[in-house]
Amino acid sequence: MAQIKIFNQTKLTERPFFQDLIDHLDTHEDVTLRKLKVVFSDVKNLERQIEDFVQAGFIRRAEKRYTNAFQTFEDGDFDLTLPALEPKRLVYDAPFFVRNGSKLMTKLATSQVQQVLKNDTNGIKLHISSDFQRSDDSLANYFYHVDKRVKLTPLEEEVFELIGDSDPNYVLKYMTTFLLKFAKKDTVKNKKPDIFVRTLLKYGYIREVAPDLFATTFALADKKIATQKLDTAQDFIAQQIRQTKKVENFLTFE
Structure with missing residues (x-):
């Protein structure tokens, strides 16, 4: 290692x-x-x-x-006992380095991030929680793993058979068009699910409640999770390790 x-x-x-x-x-x-x-x-x-x-x-x-x-960040660089913070989307893009095998590494890896998927066609946003290492099966992580050529999970291999390495904006256009129907109805009929609907099924974002009848597992919400951009790796890590509250997946419409 x-x-x-x-x-x-x-x-x-x-x-x-x-x-x-x-x-x-x-x-x-x-x-x-x-x-x-x-x-x-x-x-x-x-x-x-x-x-x-x-x-x-x-x-x-x-x-x-x-x-x-x-700097390689280690346990002594942070207070690992501080309580959780309210969920935020923390942004820091530059490379940073952490000691493998440290308690800090474990705490960082298991912290939560809020991913947002959106497209250019409509104002629907998918808000999906994941662990910081992107090991959870989520659509956002799928796009990331395909783009970075990370080894796919078994579920992602199944998803790849459906949508491959299609452009995320293209995929989300059709997925959100279907999800938009749930803004007015609790259930939606679909006799011949296409690859986009089948992908939503695989991730559990929709479920079949009766033959050809689907409901979404996303909560429809008007809440917002604040986004904060950090200037240094030290500040980012200090806040990210306190992001331990998992947020249930939800949809917003703009």
């Missing part, structure tokens, strides 16, 4: 050598380029890749020695 967990990956941090390099620098001192060439003798374009990491600010080079240029 990697010693350092990377969140908000970029194309640069997703390179396999980046993970190997930062783990090595995490446990070794007085690391020179010559030493790195010995340890990573099978890595292609090693010098060029290291230079990319240096220029991006992830690796520090000083007096021909290399070290990680970022």
Whole structure:
């Protein structure tokens, strides 16, 4: 297992050598380029890749020695005993790094995030809760896993057989058009469910209450969950680990 967990990956941090390099620098001192060439003798374009990491600010080079240029957050950096906060959508996009195996990592991984799916055709928004690691089976996580080429769960494999890697905006256009019908009715008839309705069924977002008759499991609500953008990883993590309240899925209409 990697010693350092990377969140908000970029194309640069997703390179396999980046993970190997930062783990090595995490446990070794007085690391020179010559030493790195010995340890990573099978890595292609090693010098060029290291230079990319240096220029991006992830690796520090000083007096021909290399070290990680970022903070790896650990248990001692936060108060892990603080109570839960009211649910918010916290936004922080830059990469950050957490010690694997730490209590902090566990608390962060199991914290809750509120995902919002919307499209360009109508004002329907799907609000879906998930754990921070995106391990829950949700439509938002499906789109993310397909886009990032993350290994799909068994349910996601079934969904992929239906909608594949279709553009999320295209998929949501048809899904929300169907869900819009529940704004006026508790149940909706559909004799021949298409791939979009069948996908909603697989995720349990709708259920068949009688032959060809469906109800949605989404609550129709006018509530809003505030969005807050954080400027630093420290501030983001401090608030995210306190997002432990799961919000039931709901729909909003605008």
